[in-house]
Amino acid sequence: xxxxxxxxxxxxxxxxxxxxxxxxxxxxxxxxxxxxxxxxxxxxxxxxxxxxxxxxxxxxxxxxxxxxxxxxxxxxxxxxxxxxxxxxxxxxxxxxxxxxxxxxxxxxxxxxxxxxxxxxxxxxxxxxxxxxxxxxxxxxxxxxxxxxxxxxxxxxxxxxxxxxxxxxxxxxxxxxxxxxxxxxxxxxxxxxxxxxxxxxxxxxxxxxxxxxxxxxxxxxxxxxxxxxxxxxxxxxxxxxxxxxxxxxxxxxxxxxxxxxxxxxxxxxxxxxxxxxxxxxxxxxxxxxxxxxxxxxxxxxxxxxxxxxxxxxxxxxxxxxxxxxxxxxxxxxxxxxxxxxxxxxxxxxxxxxxxxxxxxxxxxxxxxxxxxxxxxxxxxxxxxxxxxxxxxxxxxxxxxxxxxxxxxxxxxxxxxxxxxxxxxxxxxxxxxxxxxxxxxxxxxxxxxxxxxxxxxxxxxxxxxxxxxxxxxxxxxxxxxxxxxxxxxxxxxxxxxxxxxxxxxxxxxxxxxxxxxxxxxxxxxxxxxxxxxxxxxxxxxxxxxxxxxxxxxxxxxxxxxxxxxxxxxxxxxxxxxxxxxxx
RNA sequence: GCUACUGUGGCUCAAUGGUAGAGCAGUACAUUCGUAACGUACAGGUUGGGGGUUCGAUUCCCCCCAGUAGCUCCA
Numbered sequence: 184x185x186x187x188x189x190x191x192x193x194x195x196x197x198x199x200x201x202x203x204x205x206x207x208x209x210x211x212x213x214x215x216x217x218x219x220x221x222x223x224x225x226x227x228x229x230x231x232x233x234x235x236x237x238x239x240x241x242x243x244x245x246x247x248x249x250x251x252x253x254x255x256x257x258x259x260x261x262x263x264x265x266x267x268x269x270x271x272x273x274x275x276x277x278x279x280x281x282x283x284x285x286x287x288x289x290x291x292x293x294x295x296x297x298x299x300x301x302x303x304x305x306x307x308x309x310x311x312x313x314x315x316x317x318x319x320x321x322x323x324x325x326x327x328x329x330x331x332x333x334x335x336x337x338x339x340x341x342x343x344x345x346x347x348x349x350x351x352x353x354x355x356x357x358x359x360x361x362x363x364x365x366x367x368x369x370x371x372x373x374x375x376x377x378x379x380x381x382x383x384x385x386x387x388x389x390x391x392x393x394x395x396x397x398x399x400x401x402x403x404x405x406x407x408x409x410x411x412x413x414x415x416x417x418x419x420x421x422x423x424x425x426x427x428x429x430x431x432x433x434x435x436x437x438x439x440x441x442x443x444x445x446x447x448x449x450x451x452x453x454x455x456x457x458x459x460x461x462x463x464x465x466x467x468x469x470x471x472x473x474x475x476x477x478x479x480x481x482x483x484x485x486x487x488x489x490x491x492x493x494x495x496x497x498x499x500x501x502x503x504x505x506x507x508x509x510x511x512x513x514x515x516x517x518x519x520x521x522x523x524x525x526x527x528x529x530x531x532x533x534x535x536x537x538x539x540x541x542x543x544x545x546x547x548x549x550x551x552x553x554x555x556x557x558x559x560x561x562x563x564x565x566x567x568x569x570x571x572x573x574x575x576x577x578x579x580x581x582x583x584x585x586x587x588x589x590x591x592x593x594x595x596x597x598x599x600x601x602x603x604x605x606x607x608x609x610x611x612x613x614x615x616x617x618x619x620x621x622x623x624x625x626x627x628x629x630x631x632x633x634x635x636x637x638x639x640x641x642x643x644x645x646x647x648x649x650x651x652x653x654x655x656x657x658x659x660x661x662x663x664x665x666x667x668x669x670x671x672x673x674x675x676x677x678x679x680x681x682x683x684x685x686x687x688x689x690x691x692x693x694x695x696x697x698x699x700x701x702x703x704x705x706x707x708x709x710x711x712x713x714x715x716x717x718x719x720x721x722x723x724x725x726x727x728x729x730x731x732x733x734x735x736x737x738x739x740x741x742x743x744x745x746x747x748x749x750x751x752x753x754x755x756x757x758x759x760x761x762x763x764x
Numbered sequence: 765g766c767u768a769c770u771g772u773g774g775c776u777c778a779a780u781g782g783u784a785g786a787g788c789a790g791u792a793c794a795u796u797c798g799u800a801a802c803g804u805a806c807a808g809g810u811u812g813g814g815g816g817u818u819c820g821a822u823u824c825c826c827c828c829c830a831g832u833a834g835c836u837c838c839a
Contacts, residue, residue: 240767241768327833328833331835332766332835333767333835338837386812387830389831443837444838494765494837494838495831496835497836497837585838606838609839643839646839647839674796676796703801704795705797706799707801707802708799709800711801713799720799726798734798
């Protein structure tokens with residue numbers, strides 16, 4: 184049986200395999216530190232973890248020790264035996280063992296739930312299973328790291344020590360996984376951002392990124408693309424201030440629901456807040472005049488810079504910052520326009536993500552504990568979002584209680600190089616804000632009505648999106664985004680005149696060109712140009728200068744041979760116009 | 765914010781209880797060389813900040829700041 188090939192393609196098998204390994208981890212830790220209390224130890228996407236409550240702090244050396252102990256348990260190939268106990272006996276067993284966390288888990292199980300345990304050797308753990316038949320079936324194990332994690336994910340409760348590990352049916356597969364992780368690290372946008380001189384974050388401003396000239400090119404290209412696409416889709420653009428009076432934030436509900444994340448300031452003794460969201464500004468902009476029902480839908484976009492006080496430990500390169508620019512828009516509409524507008528935004532997001540070749544998944548986030556509005560309004564809003572997704576025939580998962588305080592949302596998540604997902608696009612349906620700000624329009628009945636509003640972003644934040652793009656393309660950006668699109672390298676200084684002339688001409692055609700006429704060997708200049716991830720590199724020597732041609736090399740396709748300057752110009756301009764990836 | 769870890773010249777890293785070294789990048793000189801690093805020289809650091817222990821700390825201790833991983837939270 185143990186010789187049977189373990190099918191990791193089967194998610195259930197994989198999960199069962201990893202879950203068993205987490206029990207082996209727990210057994211090893213209990214052997215080495217009998218006083219350790221066990222919390223929980225599930226299989227996760229890339230492996231498994233187990234949480235322990237233990238005075239002794241695990242070090243990297245400890246991980247090695249534990250791993251050795253795990254090997255012994257695997258070699259002993261204990262069978263995993265399941266047994267069930269009535270509730271009181273189960274509690275007695277765990278209380279006797281001093282496993283207070285397990286007792287709490289049992290006490291929280293529903294009355295009619297079967298309480299099962301798994302035993303391997305002298306180790307017993309509360310567990311619903313399933314498990315492998317014996318510990319000897321586990322082949323390649325590696326403990327990855329140790330980190331803190333709150334008991335039951337509650338920051339008010341004790342922080343436990345969590346050991347992360349992974350395991351595979353063979354050493355080769357484990358090695359492959361480790362190698363993949365190494366490769367992914369090379370794509371880290373923080374590393375590439377530094378190497379390509381795109382952006383920087385200094386101690387003087389944690390979470391407040393600086394964009395350098397090359398990063399600004401990417402930013403500006405994204406923004407002009409954004410404007411173009413919004414124009415096409417009937418959006419108008421506004422800009423609202425960064426700082427607004429306290430009253431506004433009371434009206435919007437931010438003061439009550441979002442204060443912890445806001446920065447405040449005073450002007451002439453009056454309280455002001457730095458905006459954490461753009462919507463209240465958009466509300467004021469709406470209120471500047473009267474509207475007819477014929478004016479809807481009204482789509483108002485804003486590239487709005489917001490500031491949010493994120494916890495220091497949450498900051499992460501460009502992905503999680505304390506100031507970012509949302510590619511925001513607020514759509515005001517009539518009740519019967521809701522679904523169509525949501526579908527329109529879904530299509531828009533899908534168009535943009537597909538352009539870059541992104542895979543994404545969607546979550547529907549429902550009413551959080553701290554929220555405004557009635558249950559009926561929330562139900563209606565959630566149903567509208569779900570209906571739009573259903574009309575598109577798109578899959579989504581429900582993310583219970585994770586909505587914004589003013590309404591439910593559809594969140595679009597993109598993956599980074601390490602498989603972590605980041606929320607980028609979001610569509611939020613809001614019945615609250617228009618009421619609170621007393622927004623109105625005149626309906627066909629001649630009466631005043633309150634419009635319905637959508638908040639939405641496509642990129643999410645320009646910063647995060649650039650981070651994701653950087654990792655997705657490993658710094659080899661599509662030509663239209665590349666900070667330098669073509670780099671010309673001279674073989675010797677003799678060809679500098681020709682190179683500069685070509686450079687000038689390509690620049691006049693609208694291309695971003697760099698010419699390297701330095702007195703260095705061509706191999707050296709070439710190496711540097713490649714390290715800079717330049718999409719196109721041309722070496723210019725005697726041959727090219729005489730024929731007035733270019734020998735071009737693509738970072739993606741390799742050598743493309745000799746072409747006329749015209750050809751190169753046309754080729755690149757077309758690639759840019761096509762936004763080819 | 766919490767837990768653990770880390771913090772040395774622009775970058776990557778080394779070293780030691782006795783006031784720091786290398787490679788890359790930079791500058792100068794030399795070289796004019798056709799597809800991933802020519803050579804020589806120079807310059808560059810009060811070892812994140814503050815305090816303490818010590819005859820002496822960058823190395824040990826404490827506090828703070830920043831970063832990394834994870835948790836919590838989130839675009």
